[in-house]
Amino acid sequence: MKRRLLEEEHRIFQTAVRSFLDKEAVPYFDQWEEERMVPREFWIKLGKQGYLCPQAAEQYGGIGADFIYNVIINEEFARVGLGLMGVGLHNDIIAPYLETYGSTEQKEHWLPKCISGESILAIAMTEPGAGSDLQAIKTTAFRDGDSYILNGQKTFISNGICSDLVLVACKTDPKAQPAYKGISLMLVERDTPGFTRGRKMDKMGMHSQDTAELFFEDCRVPAENLIGEEGKGFYYMMNSLPRERLVTAITSQVAAEEMLRETLEYTGIRKAFGRPLKDQQHIQFTLAELKSEIVLGRTFVDRVIEAYLAGEDMGTESSIAKWWVTEMANRVAYQCLQLHGGYGYMEEYPIARWYRDIRVTPIYAGSNEIMKTIIARTL
Ligand SMILES: Cc1cc2nc3c(=O)[nH]c(=O)nc-3n(C[C@H](O)[C@H](O)[C@H](O)COP(=O)(O)OP(=O)(O)OC[C@H]3O[C@@H](n4cnc5c(N)ncnc54)[C@H](O)[C@@H]3O)c2cc1C
Known part of the structure; x- marks a missing residue:
């Protein structure tokens, strides 16, 4: 049966992605699996090709592509190996929070770097004591002047080691009832004092995909890094x-x-x-x-x-x-x-x-x- 979803222009794009990966990923993939990491240079190459956040608006450096192009990128990368899933996570899971709920200033500040590959994204929801039950997270962020003070621990975070910008789910109002009304999302940059990464976790599979624990100890995050409104994170x-x-x-x-x-x-x-x-x-x-x-x-x-x-x-x-x-x-x-x-x-x-x-x-x-x-x- 012919796959009706893909039109001629999509097939041309698919062929281009496939031949890029045949040259730039397939020959090195075993090495990346052994090294337990996809190198940063590969992300920069993806940015140059337009394979990072293609859906982003042109004013931020994207091409405003519809989701079908992301589908093709996800499919072709998965064909090389599931260890490349960090790219789909960056494009389809994290960047859309910034695109949908971020302010114009936040988008202008961060999106161009997400599109070029300079800024790799991660999302930190899961904690050692809360995975499926997201409302039970314990990480807190309390307002202090023009910052939030973030404290807590996250685990199993994909792109945890290589990321430059982490979208962290935290409680700005731990007493809120129901609990989900106290959850907010904020972006934390690499090198923010009080933000450290734990060990790269030793997984049974997806070896080239890095997964890590993250720690926040009195980590001062500028209040303008809050995504959308306080209490709307859930x-x-x-x-x-x-x-x-x-x-x-x-x-x-x-x-x-x-x-x-x-x-x-x-x-x-x-x-x-x-x-x-x-x-x-x-x-x-x-x-x-x-x-x-x-x-x-x-x-x-x-x-x-x-x-x-x-x-x-x-x-x-x-x-x-x-x-x-x-x-x-x-x-x-x-x-x-x-x-x-x-x-x-x-x-x-x-x-x-x-x-x-x-x-x-x-x-x-x-x-x-x-x-x-x-x-x-x-x-
Ligand atoms: C390789 C890898 C990458 C990941 N990447 C990320 C990431 O980038 N960011 C992030 O935030 N998280 C990430 N996670 C975490 C992942 O989302 C969680 O592991 C998942 O949500 C399950 O949570 P848990 O591990 O705490 O299991 P638990 O919530 O403790 O659940 C244990 C078992 O009980 C079952 N269970 C729980 N509650 C119920 C219920 N009410 N009814 C029936 N069954 C139930 C679960 O389905 C599961 O089978 C990653 C995990 C892995 C392994």
Whole structure:
């Protein structure tokens, strides 16, 4: 079936992104995985190509592109490896807070650097004691003259080490009832006194993506770094998280497609009992089932992208896509590794990396259990 979402101009853009990555990412990706970091020079190259925040308005240096271009960037980067997810996080999850809720001064000050790659973004919501239950965060920010004094700890923060600008969720009114009314968002710059980074966390997968703990100790943040209004942070996050869920569904869908592609290649070459694996009926059935699930996922994900492009409310559908596609991709990973036999367990085969990397997708961007509670509320 032809993919209807992409028009001719999108395919041209897709080819350009793919050939850029073939030259600038694919040859170095194994090294980045080993070094546990994507180098800063790569971000600068992305900025020069126009692949950072393409959606940003022209007055700030963006190209005002519609979401379909971000979809292509997310898909092509995921094809290289999920370790590059930090780029989608920067483009689609964090920059939109600044674009949507930031003041003109904030946008003029920060967006050009986010577009050029000089400023890498991170978002710090999760704390050691609060992940799914965001209202339970303990980080506080109290007003003191023309600053806020920020205190607290964050964990599992993607781009935590390489980021220059961190959007921090904190409580400006810890006594507020209900608790979400006390949550605010503020931007904290690298090198702000009192802001330190802990260890780079040792993950089971997505090795080139850096993940870190962040600490704020009497960290003085200028009051003009507050995003939007005090006490509205939770509301801003609830409005923005459907896009994050959709992006996670998009990248997991691509991962599933890539795993099947690798496995079709492998089972076409590997022989057992005198025939390629792919010609054995049981294996054909397994491959046919995987293909069917992947096509169903693709159809639904593209439909949700269309809804988002049309400005329709896709809050529930993004949660459905997030939980279903990430679990489907994990089923695909399990079966595809199995079909590689012992070689699948060896790091030389890409399926081993996909298997490790995909495991986190039902956990982050709102766990799949939380997705189901969101869907259940609409029943
Ligand atoms: C690699 C990685 C990158 C991440 N990047 C970021 C980032 O950049 N910024 C950031 O802020 N956070 C980030 N996170 C954190 C991530 O969003 C959280 O891990 C996630 O929201 C789950 O929170 P938790 O780990 O505290 O688990 P918990 O909230 O403790 O949940 C534990 C388990 O209980 C389940 N559970 C919890 N409550 C319920 C309920 N009411 N009903 C049913 N089940 C429930 C959960 O689904 C989960 O399975 C990242 C995490 C990882 C692993």
